[in-house]
Amino acid sequence: MTTTFPASSKSLHFNPSLKRNRLDQFLTGLAGVFSTIAVLPLILVLLYVLIQGGRLISIGLFTQLPPAPGLDGGGIGNALIGTVVVTLIASMIAIPVGVGGGVYLAEYSSGGWFAQFIRVGNDILAGVPSIIAGIFVYGAIVATRVFFGQSYTAAAGGLALAVLMLPTVIKTTDEGLKLVPRELTWGAIGVGASKFVTVTRITLPSAFTPIATGVVLAIARAAGETAPLIFTALFSPFWPEGLFNPIATMSVLIFNFAIMPFEPQNELAWAASFVLVVMILAANLFARWLRRFASK
Amino acid sequence: MTSAPPEDLFTLRRRPASDRLVDGGFRNLTIVLASFVAITLLAIFITVFQGAREAMREFGLTFITTSNWNPVDNEYGAFTAIYGTLVSSIMALVIAVPLGVGTAIFITENLIPLRWREVIGVMVELLAAIPSVVLGLWAIFVMEPFIRPFLQFLYDALGWLPFFNSPPQGPGMAPAIIILVVMVLPIITSISRDALNQVPNELRQGAYGVGSTRWVAILSVILPAAVSSIVGGVMLSLGRAMGETMAVTMIIGNSNNFSFSLLAPGNTIASMLANQFGEADGVQVSALLYAAVILMVLTFSVNIAAQWIIKKLSLKY
Numbered sequence: 001m002t003t004t005f006p007a008s009s010k011s012l013h014f015n016p017s018l019k020r021n022r023l024d025q026f027l028t029g030l031a032g033v034f035s036t037i038a039v040l041p042l043i044l045v046l047l048y049v050l051i052q053g054g055r056l057i058s059i060g061l062f063t064q065l066p067p068a069p070g071l072d073g074g075g076i077g078n079a080l081i082g083t084v085v086v087t088l089i090a091s092m093i094a095i096p097v098g099v100g101g102g103v104y105l106a107e108y109s110s111g112g113w114f115a116q117f118i119r120v121g122n123d124i125l126a127g128v129p130s131i132i133a134g135i136f137v138y139g140a141i142v143a144t145r146v147f148f149g150q151s152y153t154a155a156a157g158g159l160a161l162a163v164l165m166l167p168t169v170i171k172t173t174d175e176g177l178k179l180v181p182r183e184l185t186w187g188a189i190g191v192g193a194s195k196f197v198t199v200t201r202i203t204l205p206s207a208f209t210p211i212a213t214g215v216v217l218a219i220a221r222a223a224g225e226t227a228p229l230i231f232t233a234l235f236s237p238f239w240p241e242g243l244f245n246p247i248a249t250m251s252v253l254i255f256n257f258a259i260m261p262f263e264p265q266n267e268l269a270w271a272a273s274f275v276l277v278v279m280i281l282a283a284n285l286f287a288r289w290l291r292r293f294a295s296k
Numbered sequence: 297m298t299s300a301p302p303e304d305l306f307t308l309r310r311r312p313a314s315d316r317l318v319d320g321g322f323r324n325l326t327i328v329l330a331s332f333v334a335i336t337l338l339a340i341f342i343t344v345f346q347g348a349r350e351a352m353r354e355f356g357l358t359f360i361t362t363s364n365w366n367p368v369d370n371e372y373g374a375f376t377a378i379y380g381t382l383v384s385s386i387m388a389l390v391i392a393v394p395l396g397v398g399t400a401i402f403i404t405e406n407l408i409p410l411r412w413r414e415v416i417g418v419m420v421e422l423l424a425a426i427p428s429v430v431l432g433l434w435a436i437f438v439m440e441p442f443i444r445p446f447l448q449f450l451y452d453a454l455g456w457l458p459f460f461n462s463p464p465q466g467p468g469m470a471p472a473i474i475i476l477v478v479m480v481l482p483i484i485t486s487i488s489r490d491a492l493n494q495v496p497n498e499l500r501q502g503a504y505g506v507g508s509t510r511w512v513a514i515l516s517v518i519l520p521a522a523v524s525s526i527v528g529g530v531m532l533s534l535g536r537a538m539g540e541t542m543a544v545t546m547i548i549g550n551s552n553n554f555s556f557s558l559l560a561p562g563n564t565i566a567s568m569l570a571n572q573f574g575e576a577d578g579v580q581v582s583a584l585l586y587a588a589v590i591l592m593v594l595t596f597s598v599n600i601a602a603q604w605i606i607k608k609l610s611l612k613y
Binding site for chain 1 (some may be wrong): 311315316318319322323325326327328329330331332333334336337339343344346347384391394395397398399401402403407408416418419420421422423425426427428429430431432434436437438473481485509510511512514532534536538539540541542546548566569570573585588591592595596598599600603
């Protein structure tokens with residue numbers, strides 16, 4: 001039994017005018033348009049930040065204090081230092097705690113209820129809105145004045161950011177450690193290393209790049225956060241006065257100055273955005289490079 | 297015949313006590329550090345609930361259904377903010393899901409050269425890195441003035457609908473929705489991309505093998521196989537959108553007067569907190585914390601639903 005097909009309609013050549021092929025092209029075009037729309041905001045935001053903020057970059061911007069409302073000139077020197085200080089405090093809390101917690105999840109837990117509980121808790125903590133972290137630190141530390149009777153402090157701001165960084169650090173450590181080949185651990189145990197030595201000398205160093213990538217991304221994210229800082233670190237028009245006083249940060253400066261009705265303040269907000277975006281994008285590209293470097 | 301092996305080769309040497317102490321100590325240390333997650337979470341719950349108790353006792357459930365927010369008379373109802381939170385985040389997702397999933401398909405399904413796919417992927421990821429306060433600044437000075445004529449057109453043409461029955465006057469719900477779209481797009485795109493990349497290649501080959509066109513394969517084989525992770529990712533970004541604070545605060549107008557109109561200023565729980573918490577005292581603090589409890593309940597239930605969907609609805613292929 002052989003079946004013959006009419007040659008004309010069942011040609012093996014691609015026929016672009018068929019209904020299904022036209023539909024295909026239409027959908028491909030639609031997906032292309034959607035991708036363009038998805039990429040457009042990045043280009044527009046970067047463009048405006050570069051143009052509006054870039055033309056204000058000068059030495060004075062980094063060395064001077066912000067001017068009083070309505071006045072011209074000045075810089076964002078204190079906010080730049082403040083962002084570095086607050087992010088550093090957050091990192092110094094979140095990285096040790098997060099890496100330690102990640103080590104427990106990946107190396108010590110045997111999938112019992114506690115580890116399960118910590119994993120789920122970590123996912124829930126990652127989903128806590130950043131403003132809630134700010135309110136929590138306000139209620140627990142600012143309102144109770146535990147830091148030497150001070151209310152708003154740089155330390156409280158750092159703590160609020162640490163709450164936001166912690167889940168990311170734990171998750172990347174946990175996942176980074178799981179990627180280390182089990183043979184390495186077995187080898188170390190086999191030649192008589194204790195668990196402590198195995199983890200600190202073999203497993204953690206082998207997982208360094210994925211953990212570092214995640215940590216850099218978490219720090220970059222924390223540096224741009226505003227909501228947890230507006231009622232923990234507050235703001236200060238002066239140079240930083242230690243860890244237990246209110247401190248200016250760039251993100252809060254952008255927020256405060258963007259909603260002021262004064263032109264010079266709005267311009268400083270753009271300039272601060274420029275500096276902040278450049279810092280954060282540089283950190284992101286660095287993390288990306290680190291990841292690529294590791295995969296080679 | 298058999299010579300005894302040298303004594304020291306097979307001696308079982310016990311590890312010194314100090315060694316075991318370090319070993320056990322390190323293990324206990326990691327347990328303590330891991331429990332910080334639980335402690336923090338618990339402390340957040342307790343702090344917020346504790347502060348909200350007064351308002352809960354005073355206003356009860358009418359807090360959720362009434363919309364007068366009057367610090368002078370100490371009368372508080374959060375309906376406007378709850379409505380704003382839900383409407384802004386859901387509307388943002390309605391716009392962002394097709395865009396994000398479409399982009400994910402565009403950069404995973406071999407429609408354009410690999411190089412371009414990577415470039416688009418990197419750009420979408422970088423968009424996620426831009427701080428929300430910078431997006432808010434951009435929204436105030438660039439995006440909102442730009443879209444105002446379009447919103448004015450919507451008011452002129454469709455003003456008889458309750459959703460467009462007020463003239464656009466700058467900050468409002470509509471610009472807030474657009475900025476939320478910008479913020480959740482990268483999340484939806486990257487989760488959908490991961491989901492599509494995990495679909496086994498055999499499924500694609502099978503679909504092409506029986507003669508389906510590219511988009512028939514995508515729409516009826518590949519997308520259904522990835523749908524559970526995509527829906528889970530969408531839920532996660534819904535949680536993110538509901539809790540998003542800064543950009544929304546800067547552009548939504550922060551008005552507690554209830555209005556159906558998307559062109560009018562509105563409020564969300566998060567922006568209300570950002571605006572008033574610093575200056576509030578007395579019952580107002582408690583009322584704000586009550587609103588924070590509602591926000592937490594909303595985001596938690598959405599996040600848990602997301603985890604559940606990812607776990608339970610995954611297609612077995």
